[in-house]
Amino acid sequence: MTRRDSWEGIKLKRGTALKDATCHALGCPHDGLHDLSPDDLVSRLSDDVLVSILSYMPIKYAAATSILLRRWRHVWCQTARLDFEDKERLNKPRSQLHAKRIKYINWVNRIIRAIDKWTEFAISKAFQRLELDLEGGFYSNVNYVFPDKIFASKCELSLKRSSNFNIPVKPKATVMEVKFLKALILKCVDVNDECLKKILTNCPVLEHLSICHSRNLTKAKVHGKALALKDLEIISCDRLIISFSCTKFNMQVSMLPKLLKLKQLIIAANDGNLFELASMVEACPNFQRFKVKSCQLTLLQLIRNLIKYGLINKEVKQPHQHLETALMRETEPLNWLYFIENSVALKKLVIKPSWQELGPTTKLAGENNATRYRAQLEPKTTPVGVELVIIDYT
Amino acid sequence: MSKKTLTLMSKDKQLFNIEEHLAVQSVTIRNMVKEDGASSVIPLPRVDSETLALVIEYLNRQQAPEEDEDYVKKFVDERGEIPTLLELAQAALDLDIKKLMDAACMKVADLIKDFTLEEVREALRIENDRTPEEEKAIRDEFQWAF
Numbered sequence: 001m002t003r004r005d006s007w008e009g010i011k012l013k014r015g016t017a018l019k020d021a022t023c024h025a026l027g028c029p030h031d032g033l034h035d036l037s038p039d040d041l042v043s044r045l046s047d048d049v050l051v052s053i054l055s056y057m058p059i060k061y062a063a064a065t066s067i068l069l070r071r072w073r074h075v076w077c078q079t080a081r082l083d084f085e086d087k088e089r090l091n092k093p094r095s096q097l098h099a100k101r102i103k104y105i106n107w108v109n110r111i112i113r114a115i116d117k118w119t120e121f122a123i124s125k126a127f128q129r130l131e132l133d134l135e136g137g138f139y140s141n142v143n144y145v146f147p148d149k150i151f152a153s154k155c156e157l158s159l160k161r162s163s164n165f166n167i168p169v170k171p172k173a174t175v176m177e178v179k180f181l182k183a184l185i186l187k188c189v190d191v192n193d194e195c196l197k198k199i200l201t202n203c204p205v206l207e208h209l210s211i212c213h214s215r216n217l218t219k220a221k222v223h224g225k226a227l228a229l230k231d232l233e234i235i236s237c238d239r240l241i242i243s244f245s246c247t248k249f250n251m252q253v254s255m256l257p258k259l260l261k262l263k264q265l266i267i268a269a270n271d272g273n274l275f276e277l278a279s280m281v282e283a284c285p286n287f288q289r290f291k292v293k294s295c296q297l298t299l300l301q302l303i304r305n306l307i308k309y310g311l312i313n314k315e316v317k318q319p320h321q322h323l324e325t326a327l328m329r330e331t332e333p334l335n336w337l338y339f340i341e342n343s344v345a346l347k348k349l350v351i352k353p354s355w356q357e358l359g360p361t362t363k364l365a366g367e368n369n370a371t372r373y374r375a376q377l378e379p380k381t382t383p384v385g386v387e388l389v390i391i392d393y394t
Numbered sequence: 395m396s397k398k399t400l401t402l403m404s405k406d407k408q409l410f411n412i413e414e415h416l417a418v419q420s421v422t423i424r425n426m427v428k429e430d431g432a433s434s435v436i437p438l439p440r441v442d443s444e445t446l447a448l449v450i451e452y453l454n455r456q457q458a459p460e461e462d463e464d465y466v467k468k469f470v471d472e473r474g475e476i477p478t479l480l481e482l483a484q485a486a487l488d489l490d491i492k493k494l495m496d497a498a499c500m501k502v503a504d505l506i507k508d509f510t511l512e513e514v515r516e517a518l519r520i521e522n523d524r525t526p527e528e529e530k531a532i533r534d535e536f537q538w539a540f
Contacts, residue, residue, distance in 0.1 A: 056503035
């Protein structure tokens, strides 16, 4: 049955698929070609044009078009891009946000029927990039848990559409590996150790992985088939002990080359536990950017750790050649001097002072602080070839 | 060697000349040229002459590849009329000129996304073909969208 047959009693006369269009271009005769008034623009439009237009709109508006014309009833379901943006609902004061967020989730649920289906849906549609940003949930007690069952072997993914949805059910897609997902960004989504492992094992082309505010990631083991991983970002995972399965790295040397492609590592360590960080960095010799965002850890603590594990010590035989950037909050310029002096491989230093945390003793305006930083640090960085960037909020 | 020229014929039988190397940006035309050499006139019975003139203007652009994105955006921006854009999108789809089609569709989406349903109907010149009962059924099923 063609798509055209399934439209219910529509007056549409023209072919819709591209092959039809080509056929017309070739001059094939076609009935009904001349009986359309010039104003009957929309009936001349093929579904592909409508789908493309709706793809550029938030799904809420796209779906509303189903009421415009009978023919458009299901057109929005074919859109290639899903934009669940709903500014009206989410631009609310924080006090109302929680309730609104629940409503929002319920709303999306009703589109794809169940929360886990969001992800299954994305996977079954062969998306290359999946971003689940539930940031509002940071203020609630429960995070959405990443549905790792989608990686279960021979997991059968099918979007069962209920009968009142009135769309022909597509054949079941069997997914063993997620062969097309290149970027996975999870904010306020719980990813536990086991789940992380599944993600890395089952997504062989995954290049960018970002996990933010996951509450149950404790030992992130980055190993296995993560062949293509280029960026790994782990931010504000409160309970994370950054172990990255160091023993494994050391014991299973064969695994080491597999992380050669990892070029950027971003860690936000809340508790200052940088234990075994060194082994991890050793396992990833091609880091170009090593970014530590630290909230509670002072710079001196960090430096002690880094020196302890041989990351920035002058005495180290093979200093980390690719350690380029350290982006940290630190209020005392003198601490930076110490850092610069001890970092042989440092090429670029980005300082993002946190003005609001300067405390009552520092009553200088932000501008003065930036100047002060520059004046104290530049004489030290310039001679050793370290590029100094101070991000000024003012 | 002189550049080869193709002749395209619009729905209302107007003829347009275009150099072949420019015309083959349209995948549809490229395939036709490949298949039969397309020595004669290529009829485009679904494209009216105004729209075809626009398409040809687009195909004849002299932009450097890196400026192409900006050019096509500006090109559709200057034709802000929804009916014109829809015709253009349909023609670009038929002729398989992806960039033009995408840009035209994006522009239409941009124009209509803040419209009420009634305004969309007006802009697209369509009449409601549903009974009130059918309309209610849809509003009930897709409550979240309204």
